[in-house]
Amino acid sequence: MRRTFALLAFAVTALCTNAAAPAAPSAAVVSSAPGTLPARPPASYFDNTGRDDVLAGGQKTIVIGTPKGKFRVWTKRVGNNPTIKVLLLHGGPGATHEYFEAFDSYFPGAGIEYYYYDQLGSAFSDRPTDESLWEIPRFVDEVEQVRQALHLDKDNFYLLGQSWGGILAIEYALKYPQHLKGLVISNMVDSIPAYNEYAHKVLMPAMDPKKLAQVQRMEAEHKTADPAYMALLMPMHYEQHVLRMPADQWPEPVTRSFAHLNEQVYVSMQGPSELGASGKLLNWDRSKDLKNIRVPTLVIGARYDTMDPAYMEAMARKMPDARFLLCPKGAHLAMYDDQVTYFTGLIRFLKDVDEGKALR
Secondary structure (H helix, E strand, O other): OOOHHHHHHHHHHHHHHOOOOOOOOOOHHHHHOOOOOOOOOOHHHHOOOOOOOOOOEEEEEEEEEEEOOOOOOOOEEEEOOOEEEEEEEEOOOOOOHHHHHHHHHHHOOOOEEEEEEEEOOOOOOOOOOHHHHHHHHHHHHHHHHHHHHOOOOOOOOEEEEOHHHHHHHHHHHHHHHHOOEEEEEOHHHHHHHHHHHHHHHOOOOOOOOHHHHHHHHHHHHHOOOOOOOOHHHHHHHHHHHHOOOHHHHHHHHHHHHOOOOHHHHHHHHHOOOOOOOOOOOOOOOOOHHHHHHOEEEEEEOOOOOOHHHHHHHHHHHOOOOOOOEOOOOOOOOHHHHHHHHHHHHHHHHHHHOOOOOOOO
């Protein structure tokens, strides 16, 4: 997720303009796991009594404090559930809440209250340019300020982080476990060195060696903004390991989110390459600390992800109260390319924790 996604979004838009509109998915596809995804929430799900965000349709702008002054971040609530409230942490770093819009197809029907949230530097939130703000501890402090402003607590607060959001969720759970009811680590390993090793030992060797050499040469020459860079990576990387659909069929919320990505945040933390991390996150590693996360946790992996699914399964075993969900058809955005598996398992986890059921 980076500047090249702006090129990607442009390319996909162009493809879609010239292609026939894909057929809408049938109801049978969405409901292929009968009985697991409720079709209608209870009436109480729409009860806004006592809410301070009704006038704005659930939106709330939160003022946060940072070492560089005060800024505003954007959130939006959907639904009402006194015991299950999920705060969504998007990836990137520097992407947006928009690619989470698939949750609208599943969470309301299950009666789950959830919150969209653009981290500082992203989409509807303020976008300062001081790179000293792009540090993990400051982001963790931001999430805590957002939690307080949204009045979430240990009796209802679930934190879901996807990709970079998974790093942020792990860090938050290690610092503020007392505020969490549950944790979801989606499509993220607990170690950037492990992520880079998987990319170099498994993903790259599976690519066309000549095309891979071209990609690496363009990266070395700082030519990642060249459309040829994305033209090489799209079929052999993005359509294989990010979202397993032809690019001209990628859902609009995904291309919109990528087009809005803040390149400065991304490159500062992730680095310029699409095939591994090299920025401020380069040495991030919580593999030895994961055992200290004792809140109920769901780890979601996918067979074709940029992250090693076997490694993610082992992550779940490190924690005393955790469950692993594998999306066998999915990649990094398994919420799209293995959607029913993803949401059936996620909703089951939230309901099981809420009902006090064992995770293993």
